[in-house]
Amino acid sequence: MRSYTKLYITPKGEKAAKKGHPWVFADEITNIEGTYANGDLVDVLTAKGRYIGTGFVNDNSKIRVRLISTNANDKFDEAFWERRIRYAFDYRKTVMPGADFKCCRLIFGEADQFPGLTVDRFNDLLVTQTLSLGIEVRKDVIFPLLVKVLQEMGEDIKGIYERNDVKIRLLEGMEENKGFYKLDFLSEPSNTVTSIVENDIIYDVDVENGQKTGFFLDQKYNRQAVARIAKGKNVLDCFTHTGSFALNAAKAGAASVTAIDISAEAVRMANLNAEKNQVADIMKAEQANVFDLLTELCDNKSRKYDFIILDPPAFTKSRATVHNATQGYKEINMKAMKLLPRGGYLATCSCSHFMKDEYFVQMLIDAAKDAGVALRQVEVRQQSPDHPVLWNVPETFYLKFYIFQVI
Numbered sequence: 351m352r353s354y355t356k357l358y359i360t361p362k363g364e365k366a367a368k369k370g371h372p373w374v375f376a377d378e379i380t381n382i383e384g385t386y387a388n389g390d391l392v393d394v395l396t397a398k399g400r401y402i403g404t405g406f407v408n409d410n411s412k413i414r415v416r417l418i419s420t421n422a423n424d425k426f427d428e429a430f431w432e433r434r435i436r437y438a439f440d441y442r443k444t445v446m447p448g449a450d451f452k453c454c455r456l457i458f459g460e461a462d463q464f465p466g467l468t469v470d471r472f473n474d475l476l477v478t479q480t481l482s483l484g485i486e487v488r489k490d491v492i493f494p495l496l497v498k499v500l501q502e503m504g505e506d507i508k509g510i511y512e513r514n515d516v517k518i519r520l521l522e523g524m525e526e527n528k529g530f531y532k533l534d535f536l537s538e539p540s541n542t543v544t545s546i547v548e549n550d551i552i553y554d555v556d557v558e559n560g561q562k563t564g565f566f567l568d569q570k571y572n573r574q575a576v577a578r579i580a581k582g583k584n585v586l587d588c589f590t591h592t593g594s595f596a597l598n599a600a601k602a603g604a605a606s607v608t609a610i611d612i613s614a615e616a617v618r619m620a621n622l623n624a625e626k627n628q629v630a631d632i633m634k635a636e637q638a639n640v641f642d643l644l645t646e647l648c649d650n651k652s653r654k655y656d657f658i659i660l661d662p663p664a665f666t667k668s669r670a671t672v673h674n675a676t677q678g679y680k681e682i683n684m685k686a687m688k689l690l691p692r693g694g695y696l697a698t699c700s701c702s703h704f705m706k707d708e709y710f711v712q713m714l715i716d717a718a719k720d721a722g723v724a725l726r727q728v729e730v731r732q733q734s735p736d737h738p739v740l741w742n743v744p745e746t747f748y749l750k751f752y753i754f755q756v757i
Contacts, residue, residue: 352422354393354404355384357415367394367402367417370742372460374405374415388523389487391418391426406465406484410523416465416482431488432495438462439499445735452505453546454736455567456496461738461746466522469496470563472555474508475544476500477563478531483522493531509539511557513564528558549574551597552626554619561591568701568733569594569661572751575729576659576697577602579753583657583695586610588640588682593620593633595659595697600629607633608655610640641678644685656694658686664702672704679710680717687721690756695728703748710750728753 359367363378374394386392392407394415404424405417424430438457446454456476457469466482476496480486497507510531519526530538542558548570557564573595580599587596590609597620600607607629609620620635640662647654660682666675683698690696700710718725732739733749740746 352393354391355382355386355407356393356395357382357407358395358397358399359402361397364396364402370740372403372405372417372463372465372743373413374417376409376412376414379414389483391484406482408483408522410483411521416460416484418463418465418484428491428495431492432499434463435492435495435499438464439503441738442736443503449547450570453548453565453567454570454734456736458737458746460743461740464492467492468563470565470567471500472557472564473544473546474506475539475542475555475557476507476510477513477557478510479513479516479563480524481516481518481522483524486522486524489531494533494535497533497536507536509533509536511542513557513562548594549577549598549601551594551601551623553592553594553623554626566591566594568737568749569699569751570734570736572697572699572731572734573598575731575751575753579695579728580604580657584655585657585659586655586689587659587661588644588686589660589662590620590635591616591661593623593635595661596620596633596635597623597627597629599657599659600624600633601627604632604657609633609635610638610643611635612637612639640682644682644689648685648688652689653691655689656691658690658694658696660686660696660698662700664700664705666702666704669704672709675702675705676709676713679705680713680720683714684717684721687718687723687725687756690723692757694756695753696725696756697751697753699749699751701749703745705750707747707750714752723756725754726757728755 357379358381359378388408393404394402401422403417403420405415407415456471457464467485468479470477500507513528515526515528543556546553555564577598581603583604585599585604585607587609590596590611593609596607596609617635617637624630624633665678666672731751
């Protein structure tokens with residue numbers, strides 16, 4: 351065995367680790383042999399001393415150890431991280447081929463065995479979000495390799511922008527910050543805005559000020575699914591953000607598209623995107639509270655729309671608030687179902703891991719019953735494959751996406 355500090359864990363922790371889950375919680379640790387600093391690598395062992403894996407330790411976090419390897423022979427040097435990066439990038443080249451590789455999630459945390467690290471690619475800029483201390487203290491090894499490997503693949507990368515302006519970092523004992531990461535072999539870009547093309551639609555992405563890392567990449571192929579049935583429809587896109595579903599529908603030949611968001615800045619960007627993509631005559635973005643608007647349309651017995659898209663933000667970020675979130679999801683879905691004529695279409699989703707699929711399905715059943723309609727399922731989808739789901743890590747599955755015909 352190597353010289354890393356040893357952490358022994360309970361049978362409960364051992365059982366989870368044997369199933370492939372990479373998290374060891376603080377209350378699962380029974381004994382420690384040696385000393386460590388937060389962010390160090392430690393070995394995790396069963397009560398009987400059998401090796402389970404090696405991972406980052408952090409006393410600040412309820413997740414005490416984030417496992418990165420179950421191979422006792424691994425050496426965690428630059429070559430190790432380069433192999434991991436190549437493996438992740440080769441997977442994206444396969445599942446997101448051609449132009450899709452230029453705007454996709456390159457690393458998705460635990461799903462790529464980089465716990466707490468997100469790397470999104472927007473054309474010539476990479477955007478990172480580092481949520482584990484173990485990655486933070488190794489980013490001077492990992493980040494230059496991200497660019498090196500992409501350049502060796504023939505990809506043009508101008509810089510890495512860090513979006514660490516998230517409160518979850520505080521739980522790991524880190525500060526919030528954002529800005530360009532300094533790379534000796536690249537001059538710092540002068541602009542935090544870049545252009546991407548997704549599904550033949552052009553977007554300007556502001557990696558400094560946009561939500562999350564600048565743009566939501568996980569709905570890419572769900573937007574295509576919406577586009578396939580949008581032709582000739584009068585579309586209402588709720589929680590549009592900067593207009594991505596609306597733009598896909600308009601570009602596909604919708605008769606009209608109304609895009610709604612509560613944020614004035616999102617509405618401004620959505621209308622700019624409509625002009626940029628030459629669909630401003632079809633698509634209009636308006637500022638409104640979606641809950642209030644759907645209520646008003648129902649009160650007026652509107653039949654203006656025959657295709658409604660619901661892409662709300664996560665209504666719940668913990669198990670404790672799932673019940674309240676369910677009521678919110680039910681309200682908007684029931685009202686959308688009431689608004690649609692017989693034969694109309696509904697696309698609806700949840701991006702919260704805690705809103706489990708079975709909860710979401712039951713909510714839709716209840717909403718349809720209360721709306722007095724039946725649902726004919728068109729498609730069931732989830733996050734795009736650059737956000738891969740590991741079946742041994744349920745937390746990697748978060749996006750539920752359904753398309754129905756209302757009958």
